[in-house]
Amino acid sequence: MRASAPTTLRLALVFAAVAFAPCPARAAADFPPADMVLIPAGVYSPLLRTKDEPARVDVPAFLLDTRPVTNAELLAFVRAHPQWRRSRVSPLFADRGYLGHWAGDLELGPGAPADAPVVRLSWFAARAFAKAAGKRLPTTAEWERAAAAGFSSPDGATEPGFSAYVLGWLSRPTPAVFPAAGSGRPNIHGARDLHGLVWEWVDDFNTAMTTGESRADSGLERNLFCGAGAASARDVTDYAAFMRAGLRSSLRANYAVPNLGFRCARTLPAPAADPGAQ
Amino acid sequence: MKTLPSLLRTRAVLAAAVAATLAVTAPVRLVAAAPAPAPAEKPAAAACCPAPETTAAAKVADAPAACCTAAEAKAAAVAAPAPDAKPSCCAEAPPPAAPVGDRSIYQLDATWTNDAAAPVKLVSFRGQPVVVAMIFAQCEYACPVLVNDLKRLRAALPPASRELARFALVSFDTARDTPAALRTFRRRMELDERWTLLRGDTDAVAELAMLLGVKYKADARGQFAHSNLLTILDAGGEIVHQLAGLNSDVSETARVLARLLAPGIAHSSR
Numbered sequence: 001m002r003a004s005a006p007t008t009l010r011l012a013l014v015f016a017a018v019a020f021a022p023c024p025a026r027a028a029a030d031f032p033p034a035d036m037v038l039i040p041a042g043v044y045s046p047l048l049r050t051k052d053e054p055a056r057v058d059v060p061a062f063l064l065d066t067r068p069v070t071n072a073e074l075l076a077f078v079r080a081h082p083q084w085r086r087s088r089v090s091p092l093f094a095d096r097g098y099l100g101h102w103a104g105d106l107e108l109g110p111g112a113p114a115d116a117p118v119v120r121l122s123w124f125a126a127r128a129f130a131k132a133a134g135k136r137l138p139t140t141a142e143w144e145r146a147a148a149a150g151f152s153s154p155d156g157a158t159e160p161g162f163s164a165y166v167l168g169w170l171s172r173p174t175p176a177v178f179p180a181a182g183s184g185r186p187n188i189h190g191a192r193d194l195h196g197l198v199w200e201w202v203d204d205f206n207t208a209m210t211t212g213e214s215r216a217d218s219g220l221e222r223n224l225f226c227g228a229g230a231a232s233a234r235d236v237t238d239y240a241a242f243m244r245a246g247l248r249s250s251l252r253a254n255y256a257v258p259n260l261g262f263r264c265a266r267t268l269p270a271p272a273a274d275p276g277a278q
Numbered sequence: 279m280k281t282l283p284s285l286l287r288t289r290a291v292l293a294a295a296v297a298a299t300l301a302v303t304a305p306v307r308l309v310a311a312a313p314a315p316a317p318a319e320k321p322a323a324a325a326c327c328p329a330p331e332t333t334a335a336a337k338v339a340d341a342p343a344a345c346c347t348a349a350e351a352k353a354a355a356v357a358a359p360a361p362d363a364k365p366s367c368c369a370e371a372p373p374p375a376a377p378v379g380d381r382s383i384y385q386l387d388a389t390w391t392n393d394a395a396a397p398v399k400l401v402s403f404r405g406q407p408v409v410v411a412m413i414f415a416q417c418e419y420a421c422p423v424l425v426n427d428l429k430r431l432r433a434a435l436p437p438a439s440r441e442l443a444r445f446a447l448v449s450f451d452t453a454r455d456t457p458a459a460l461r462t463f464r465r466r467m468e469l470d471e472r473w474t475l476l477r478g479d480t481d482a483v484a485e486l487a488m489l490l491g492v493k494y495k496a497d498a499r500g501q502f503a504h505s506n507l508l509t510i511l512d513a514g515g516e517i518v519h520q521l522a523g524l525n526s527d528v529s530e531t532a533r534v535l536a537r538l539l540a541p542g543i544a545h546s547s548r
Contacts, residue, residue, distance in 0.1 A: 054498050090380045092489060123488065206488060207495035253488035 036063040036266065037190035044141040044148070047241040059145045064138060065263035067182030067192050068117035068200060069129065071108050074099075077129050079106060084125055093124040097256035116178040117198045117261040123253040126201045126262040135264035137203035140248070142265055144241075147194040149187040156187070157238070166240045169196045174259040181261075195240065201262040205248040378404070382515035383489050388482035390448070393460035393475040400446075400486075403474075404515060407538040408444045411508045412483075412492045414451035415463040420506050423524045425467050428508060434532035439539040446474045450483055450494050450502050491520070510535055 032038045041061040046053065078084045085105040086098055100120050103109025112118075123137075130136050138146070150159035157163065184193040194200075251257070378384040384401040392398050409428060413421040425447070432443050447469075449455035455463075460475040469475070478486075487494055494504035510519040510531065519534040 053503075090385055092381055092383070092385055124485070203484070204495070206493040252491060253485075 032063055035066055037066055038062075038268075039064050039142070039146045039189050039191070042145055042154075044145045046141075046144075047238065047245050057141050059141050061268055062138070062142055063266040063268060064142070064146050064189075064191055065135075065265070066186075066190060067184075068198055068261045068263045069126075070115050070181050071102070071112040071118045072114035074118040074121065074129060075106065075108060075114075077132060081128065081132065084128060089125070091254070093254055094122040095254045095256050097258070098122060098125070100256065101258070111177060113177065113180070115180040115182075117181040117193070119178070119198055119258055119261045120256040121261070122256055123201050123205065123251070127203070130262075130264045133264060135266045137201055137262060138265035139204050140202045140207060143194075143200065143202050144244075146187075146189060146191050149189050149191075151185055151187055154188055166195045170240060170243060198259050198261040199244065199247055199257070201260065202248070205251050206253070379514050379516060381517075383486070383511055383517065384515035386482070386485055386489060388478055388485070390476040390478040390482065391457060392477075393457045393464055395457040398474065398476060400515065403444065403446065403511070405513050406442070406444055406542065407513055407518075407535060408446050408511050409508055409535065410446045410448065410490065410511060412448050412450055412487060412490065412494065412504065414449050414502050414504075415455050415459045416451065416501065418501065420504075420524055422467070424506050424508065425469075427521075427524065427526065427528060431508070431528045431532055431535065434528050435536050435539070439536045442539045442542045443535065444472055444474070445469075446476060448476045448478070448483070448486060450487070450496075450504060452477065452480050452483055454500070490517070510538065512538055 039059075039062055042059055044057045044059050045055060046057065049055065078086075082088060083090075084094075086100075086102065087105050089098055097120050099118075101109075101111040103111070108114060127137055148154075148156060150156035150162040153159045156166075178197065181197065182192050184196050186192050187194065247260075251260075378401065384399075384404060386400060388399070390398045390400070409431065411424055411428060413424060415421075428445055432440055432445075435443060449460065451459075455477045457477065460477060463469075464473070464475055486492075490507065490509050492505050492507050494502050496502055506522065506524050508521050508531070509517055512518045518538070519531060521528065521531045
């Protein structure tokens with residue numbers, strides 16, 4: 001028997017609501033979180049590697065903060081975790097320069113605008129912040145994968161003007177006071193300020209095993225490192241990547257560096273969602 | 279026109295200069311620092327062994343110690359014991375330990391597992407110097423040499439110190455170095471009870487490696503590329519000496535270790 005017109009209309013409305021509503025598997029408000037972007041699965045080519053290491057590393061999709069962590073955010077963290085305040089932190093976990101640009105333990109002052117990226121904090125402090133936020137630091141592969149993207153294409157190296165933009169930033173001295181984090185132009189994934197603002201901690205910075213001693217070698221010093229071999233660079237023209245590799249090699253985990261900040265990452269919740277590689 | 283490399287040097291020089299400056303203040307040096315409160319204070323045994331003059335009720339209300347319940351403590355206080363009599367619940371409680379120094383590696387509070395599958399905290403080494411290295415059991419190249427270097431170090435000690443020297447080997451290989459794998463390693467390397475073999479979770483391993491300054495990276499074959507470093511921790515857990523490389527000359531390291539072990543020898547010879 002044919003359904004009556006009002007029933008058909010109701011059915012049609014229900015159908016429309018179901019068909020065009022957001023997919024119930026992803027509550028729209030939750031994913032990705034407002035302060036993070038999804039970096040799709042892809043491949044990372046390490047700049048420096050030995051012949052035993054793969055030339056290309058698969059990087060699964062993950063979430064990355066849109067911008068670096070700010071002074072204000074770190075202030076809230078140290079309020080809640082007093083052992084990370086400047087006057088109380090163990091020198092093992094943060095050196096003497098820790099949060100030196102702040103006016104006090106709980107006071108930012110003119111040298112540390114609230115929305116500027118926080119710098120002068122150690123790897124231990126960055127990890128503690130990330131853990132408290134339910135996040136973690138990105139790995140080198142994840143960070144480099146996100147940073148390889150251009151503003152309008154997935155590969156910044158082939159995007160006209162992108163390399164010049166990055167090198168232009170490297171050629172300028174560090175400002176005394178940083179501009180707001182997140183004010184830079186978003187890359188194609190929506191992440192901002194991966195270039196152009198501060199260097200950023202990665203979770204496994206100590207995997208960069210160059211000795212940095214140009215007189216001794218141009219690769220890995222065999223006696224110092226197990227598993228060493230001749231390292232070859234992927235792309236000798238990627239100066240910014242050399243800068244980052246050099247910086248990471250020189251860091252120790254308790255260093256507080258005036259132009260080194262961080263942002264957080266998060267592993268995608270299971271089941272691993274992979275909208276597709278780019 | 280400035281050449282590109284010279285433009286790049288501005289930022290690189292700044293970063294390198296800062297890093298170099300900071301290297302002077304790296305924790306390998308024993309620099310007196312402002313005291314910081316110790317993390318994770320042990321539960322105070324005093325909370326359940328109140329002195330008669332203290333307000334025991336208040337102490338009991340705040341934080342009953344692990345060794346006795348609030349009720350027991352309250353009863354003990356009410357009974358007003360003589361000053362030197364302690365409630366029975368506290369009979370086994372150890373005196374609260376002094377906090378570790380703020381440069382001590384023992385601030386790392388992680389729980390490790392040894393090759394007997396027992397839990398171990400690094401702070402248990404406190405009170406004696408210990409030589410630490412990071413290895414992994416499947417290591418094909420450097421780790422056996424590194425262990426041999428540690429044995430050469432021990433052999434280079436004066437005879438009286440050799441018995442006191444303690445060694446800790448911590449594995450990077452969180453996936454494969456189970457207690458059983460470490461036991462096999464111990465047998466293969468012929469390590470006696472002066473050697474402790476430890477495994478832990480990835481966070482603990484990463485943090486310890488960072489504190490010691492050990493670099494490591496897993497490669498595609500499941501081997502780890504890693505720096506070869508042996509570290510002497512003093513009785514308080516502070517780094518006092520490190521030796522990098524393999525087949526190195528251990529004589530200076532042995533001198534440092536012998537000096538640290540000397541108080542133990544003096545004490546035991548009384």
